[in-house]
Ligand SMILES: NC(=O)C1=CN([C@@H]2O[C@H](COP(=O)(O)OP(=O)(O)OC[C@H]3O[C@@H](n4cnc5c(N)ncnc54)[C@H](OP(=O)(O)O)[C@@H]3O)[C@@H](O)[C@H]2O)C=CC1
Ligand SMILES: N[C@@H](CC=O)C(=O)O
């Protein structure tokens with residue numbers, strides 16, 4: 001035998017009830033014996049509460065009751081054959097007559113006692129259970145109605161009555177002993193006290209009813225039929241990647257449902273746990289969902305936590321003062337007071353010095369709790385032994401839950417790392433001594449971000465989302481977006497990372513789509529955007545979206561975005577950039593950006609600042625952190641100039657080779673930056689700084705390639721013109737080198753704290769002689785690499801290799817989350 005419990009939505013409409021009939025039929029076909037427990041039709045309990053509360057004030061209730069009646073009648077008319085409808089409608093009318101009498105009593109007395117309230121609410125379940133029993137009669141002759149006030153006995157705590165299991169078990173067994181062949185449809189939620197007055201089992205109590213009956217009858221399974229796919233790893237309205245749990249233990253289910261997951265009423269677990277009866281949560285509206293199983297002997301979980309629960313709105317109350325230290329009875333007095341006055345305490349944390357206690361309550365109880373405490377501890381407050389009691393609002397609880405957490409080190413570290421890295425401020429912390437749960441109190445405004453980031457951190461086998469905002473959509477970004485688009489499926493399929501481009505801007509338009517911009521059409525979407533570019537607004541919208549794992553990418557050559565990096569770091573957002581400006585400006589700014597990123601626990605990655613995608617910054621960093629000392633760096637770091645000297649051969653003019661370099665995407669947006677040596681100077685400066693030298697741009701001894709007329713050309717067009725004019729100059733340089741069997745190379749050197757860049761003619765014996773295309777080469781001489789240098793060589797400019805370097809930096813940020 002098993003129990004099938006259907007919640008409000010599952011009995012709330014004709015379509016839902018058709019699905020219910022299908023579920024019951026499937027079980028009948030399998031000759032399953034079952035007891036059905038139902039809630040009131042969805043929304044009816046709330047309607048009854050409002051109507052009763054209005055009735056106290058004398059507000060007319062007839063329309064509201066007629067409304068509820070109509071919903072039941074519509075179902076009867078749709079699902080019961082005409083000739084059988086009358087008898088059902090008559091009984092329902094009788095229920096509504098009794099309900100009306102009760103409401104009249106409320107109006108007359110201008111009072112709604114908990115006892116009357118329970119009696120009124122019971123009609124929600126009575127009507128639905130009776131109606132459904134008659135609907136099921138159309139498919140099974142033995143279908144019958146049971147009012148559980150006859151079989152579940154409780155004390156007289158109206159609204160949240162305590163079950164007398166001894167009596168109830170006897171009555172339940174006895175009843176079902178005499179109804180072996182019936183298909184019983186029982187009311188959830190309601191019971192009665194020893195004077196046969198109606199009591200209720202708390203909101204969500206229908207689940208509890210099913211466990212009480214299930215445990216008494218020792219059934220094989222309790223099925224909770226609801227409108228979602230079971231218990232999930234987190235609230236799916238806030239965490240898109242939340243997924244349904246296959247199974248979990250009773251304790252885990254209890255912890256998860258205590259904070260938030262409203263799928264099952266926590267007390268339900270106890271009778272089932274004691275009898276080891278599995279509970280299965282099923283979806284009435286999705287027959288393909290196999291269910292979430294809550295049971296003993298679950299498979300070992302592959303993740304350390306089972307799920308994350310959350311409570312949206314709570315307030316905290318803080319008590320502190322010397323009067324609490326060492327006073328054994330203090331907490332006892334405090335919490336018995338709150339319990340006596342029915343203030344539900346959701347979470348408690350106490351400092352080990354016993355100097356302060358913080359506890360969380362529902363916001364509607366906060367003022368009441370404060371007043372009660374003030375009254376109770378008046379003397380202590382007056383004597384200054386207790387400081388004024390403070391309340392904080394607009395908070396949420398996030399709790400990670402799982403039995404595997406027990407005795408597994410590093411879990412709290414992971415939780416706080418994820419929260420800290422994303423700038424989520426933790427207001428208070430609590431861990432149950434069972435180690436099944438770590439709860440943190442955070443601001444409401446951070447809840448969605450926190451849930452997503454913690455979900456990503458713990459369910460690591462799932463790929464993490466990286467939310468990316470890109471400024472600049474030129475040469476490099478176009479290629480980057482196309483690479484991400486092409487490689488996205490691979491990254492997702494291999495559970496590595498899900499890169500979402502949320503924002504794009506150039507100097508004309510901007511586009512922000514929180515769900516992610518479609519990369520197949522990004523250009524069109526940006527062109528069609530009606531939002532004019534405004535970098536400050538772009539950044540402030542990025543911050544206010546408050547997305548987890550967020551990265552700002554600067555793919556411009558402009559100095560403006562770099563003025564915003566510091567502020568971006570302070571919002572716990574990482575920066576990835578191929579723009580060299582921030583790192584080659586004032587040394588103070590460079591140092592400040594590095595330390596700010598470090599302080600806020602975010603990444604500042606700029607591998608492409610030197611040698612495009614070649615691993616140069618990373619290599620330098622690895623040498624230094626592993627304790628090596630850089631003694632010399634020799635390098636060719638201008639892809640453009642390398643290309644020019646590798647191709648300035650035969651009849652081709654210098655002007656034409658420079659044009660080719662620009663067309664191939666090797667040059668800076670302004671090629672004068674390359675040919676004038678500024679770009680190279682920036683790179684050698686960045687290397688010097690990353691080697692630990694506090695060097696400024698003016699400290700680099702920069703040898704020129706260009707004659708003065710070219711170097712001083714006021715525009716790019718004029719520059720090209722001057723290159724033509726100076727053709728003989730460049731030809732002569734080339735010939736002089738060729739005469740000696742040498743080639744021209746623009747070489748940078750960093751040694752003894754000094755940096756220089758100069759044009760040299762080098763022979764075949766020189767390691768930099770044999771280069772092609774836009775090759776860069778960098779030779780590190782270090783204490784460890786002293787006999788033979790460590791050399792990195794390869795194409796050091798071009799959209800494809802640069803975008804690839806930015807892409808790799810993005811994936812690194814993702815991996816660090
Ligand atoms: N080419 C290469 O091999 C390498 C290049 N880099 C670096 O890559 C960077 C980008 O180069 P590249 O793609 O060729 O440059 P592009 O000129 O092709 O693109 C620059 C983009 O930045 C936008 N932009 C400029 N200023 C702003 C601003 N203030 N606000 C918003 N958007 C702005 C431009 O907008 P709009 O279109 O409206 O003008 C354009 O979309 C440079 O810093 C360069 O040093 C680094 C390594 C190698
Ligand atoms: N314009 C640069 C591109 C890489 O930083 C170069 O030519 O090296």
Ligand code: NA
Pocket residue numbers: 607608609610611612613614615616617805
């Ligand atoms: Na690089």
